[in-house]
Amino acid sequence: MKPVFLAGIVLALTVTAAIGAAGTGAGGNVLLASPPTKGDALPVASSSETEPTNTNIKSIDFADLIPGGLLKARAELAFRHLQEDYFQWGSISRVNFQPFPGDAIGRTINGLTLLSQALHQPTPVSLQEIMRRVPELANSDGYLGPKLPDSRANEDVLAAHNGYACGLAEYALWTKDPTATESLKRVVTNLFVPARGAIACYREKSDAAAKVNWHLSGGDIGQLFLLLDGATRAYERNPSPELKATVETMIARYQKLDLVKISAQTHAMLSATRGILRWHELCHRAEDLAFAVSLYRQYRDLAMTETYENHNWFNRPAWTEACAVVDSFLVATELWRFTGKAEYLADAHHILYNGLLPGQLRNGGFGTGPCVGALDRKGQLTVRTSAHSEAPFCCSMRGGEGLARAIQYGYFLDGDAVVLPFYCDSTATPRFADGAITIRQTTRYPYDGQVRVEITESTVTKRKSLRLFIPPWALPGSVSLTVGGKQTPLALVDPFATVSGLSKGDVIELAFKQASGAQGSLHPAKLPGARRYFHGALLLGASSSSVEPTKPILDILDPAQKVAPESPVVLFLGDAAAKPAGGNQATPPRQLGRQRHPL
Numbered sequence: 218m219k220p221v222f223l224a225g226i227v228l229a230l231t232v233t234a235a236i237g238a239a240g241t242g243a244g245g246n247v248l249l250a251s252p253p254t255k256g257d258a259l260p261v262a263s264s265s266e267t268e269p270t271n272t273n274i275k276s277i278d279f280a281d282l283i284p285g286g287l288l289k290a291r292a293e294l295a296f297r298h299l300q301e302d303y304f305q306w307g308s309i310s311r312v313n314f315q316p317f318p319g320d321a322i323g324r325t326i327n328g329l330t331l332l333s334q335a336l337h338q339p340t341p342v343s344l345q346e347i348m349r350r351v352p353e354l355a356n357s358d359g360y361l362g363p364k365l366p367d368s369r370a371n372e373d374v375l376a377a378h379n380g381y382a383c384g385l386a387e388y389a390l391w392t393k394d395p396t397a398t399e400s401l402k403r404v405v406t407n408l409f410v411p412a413r414g415a416i417a418c419y420r421e422k423s424d425a426a427a428k429v430n431w432h433l434s435g436g437d438i439g440q441l442f443l444l445l446d447g448a449t450r451a452y453e454r455n456p457s458p459e460l461k462a463t464v465e466t467m468i469a470r471y472q473k474l475d476l477v478k479i480s481a482q483t484h485a486m487l488s489a490t491r492g493i494l495r496w497h498e499l500c501h502r503a504e505d506l507a508f509a510v511s512l513y514r515q516y517r518d519l520a521m522t523e524t525y526e527n528h529n530w531f532n533r534p535a536w537t538e539a540c541a542v543v544d545s546f547l548v549a550t551e552l553w554r555f556t557g558k559a560e561y562l563a564d565a566h567h568i569l570y571n572g573l574l575p576g577q578l579r580n581g582g583f584g585t586g587p588c589v590g591a592l593d594r595k596g597q598l599t600v601r602t603s604a605h606s607e608a609p610f611c612c613s614m615r616g617g618e619g620l621a622r623a624i625q626y627g628y629f630l631d632g633d634a635v636v637l638p639f640y641c642d643s644t645a646t647p648r649f650a651d652g653a654i655t656i657r658q659t660t661r662y663p664y665d666g667q668v669r670v671e672i673t674e675s676t677v678t679k680r681k682s683l684r685l686f687i688p689p690w691a692l693p694g695s696v697s698l699t700v701g702g703k704q705t706p707l708a709l710v711d712p713f714a715t716v717s718g719l720s721k722g723d724v725i726e727l728a729f730k731q732a733s734g735a736q737g738s739l740h741p742a743k744l745p746g747a748r749r750y751f752h753g754a755l756l757l758g759a760s761s762s763s764v765e766p767t768k769p770i771l772d773i774l775d776p777a778q779k780v781a782p783e784s785p786v787v788l789f790l791g792d793a794a795a796k797p798a799g800g801n802q803a804t805p806p807r808q809l810g811r812q813r814h815p816l
């Protein structure tokens with residue numbers, strides 16, 4: 218395979234003229250591209266791009282989407298796993314309960330709730346039991362574990378209740394269960410809101426902070442700010458001035474922390490970023506979007522691996538953690554939703570197919586793996602990835618959340634347009650004020666640039682359009698769009714091909730060739746001359762660094778394999794034919810800082 222430097226390809230899609238009704242006219246394809254640039258990483262927002270833009274792109278309800286293909290298979294695998302013994306009440310109610318009350322229970326509620334909806338399954342029996350019995354564990358103030366001092370300044374307990382708040386909020390949204398809603402209100406009123414004063418001086422060197430006397434978490438530095446995710450979800454369900462003030466105090470304090478200097482945990486940082494983005498959507502504060510953009514850039518520049526996973530802490534690339542990988546996928550997609558900038562979508566595709574999905578284990582769980590591109594404990598550069606080690610007390614549930622959201626993110630609405638930023642077999646019924654349309658999608662993506670969309674039902678009275686993402690790895694000049702079998706001129710807006718005037722029976726087919734070959738590392742300044750090989754969005758791996766890779770790590774680490782997978786080389790140094798100096802596989806730790814299952 219002849220190496221092709223594709224990393225710097227930027228599709229300058231300047232053809233914005235609207236086309237007429239779908240199916241009319243025929244013409245050539247129009248796709249303008251700037252020349253490829255060697256060795257650069259894929260584009261990401263520059264500092265000049267922090268100005269928020271106004272988009273009105275909305276996700277659709279789980280109820281209106283029936284998944285298929287790869288994402289359905291992976292979600293079903295996770296769903297089955299999260300109903301196994303470890304996640305049943307008798308076990309999960311004890312997992313990490315002493316140091317982190319509510320964490321494992323809440324993550325399980327969250328994962329099962331979202332997967333049940335994504336897969337159109339009834340409430341699992343195990344989830345029903347968890348919801349019935351979890352009030353037994355609450356103290357008289359309604360939060361879990363022993364009562365805290367008035368300051369509530371216990372980072373472990375507050376961070377643990379992020380999982381609980383996320384689970385209760387999603388369960389209440391899904392089932393409208395008044396008990397879950399009431400439990401969430403009590404956690405907010407008696408734990409989160411009273412912590413506001415302590416949060417204002419978190420890790421501060423001041424008299425006020427000394428008086429508060431924070432109990433800080435040990436290894437999970439900065440995990441207090443996980444709470445931004447759960448607290449904003451709680452606010453979405455039950456807004457109150459007191460919770461608003463608490464959230465805004467937390468964001469203000471977070472802005473003052475130097476996350477790199479304190480070697481903050483990146484999972485907490487990315488969960489916090491999700492909360493900040495949700496706050497931007499709820500309260501329309503432009504500065505929150507700019508802050509979220511800066512947090513994501515800091516993460517991408519300093520703590521993202523060459524497989525689009527994470528260093529568990531800034532400055533400490535000890536292992537990856539699926540929780541953070543899930544959050545980075547969600548944050549990248551949400552940043553596209555709020556800014557319209559396609560470079561975030563490119564990141565989201567790379568994270569999904571090279572980080573999140575290859576990180577799923579054969580039992581359906583998720584956990585930790587090696588940080589490709591970083592030095593291991595022996596000071597050797599990690600060039601191999603590998604099957605991950607499960608962290609069932611933590612990551613397996615969040616992996617379920619990531620898969621459920623990946624299914625949901627298949628379709629968005631932007632006014633009268635249906636937007637497809639990812640491709641996967643599925644059927645969706647997006648709803649508008651004047652009716653609904655039903656779309657059946659089949660695709661060979663990410664292996665081939667081929668998507669077929671059929672409009673099987675339509676009750677709308679006004680014109681609707683369809684926008685199909687053209688990723689940056691589509692080869693210039695190769696994009697073809699047909700409606701009813703007829704070539705259609707491309708109307709390209711911010712790398713989306715648009716078809717207007719959708720009608721029942723329309724069959725729309727998009728095809729493009731995907732770039733294949735070598736590109737630079739994600740961090741070329743740190744790893745000059747290093748290369749990775751891609752086919753489209755798929756990162757390729759080989760059994761050794763002297764072999765040019767042809768197989769996606771998505772397939773090498775496919776959990777459906779019967780035999781244990783090899784640990785593929787994905788980062789190539791110097792001459793491809795030469796063995797890289799010091800290349801070695803890091804050994805991921807078998808467990809995170811938290812305790813394992815106590816049974």
Ligand SMILES: [Zn+2]
Nearest residue numbers: 538540611612
């Ligand atoms: Zn985790």
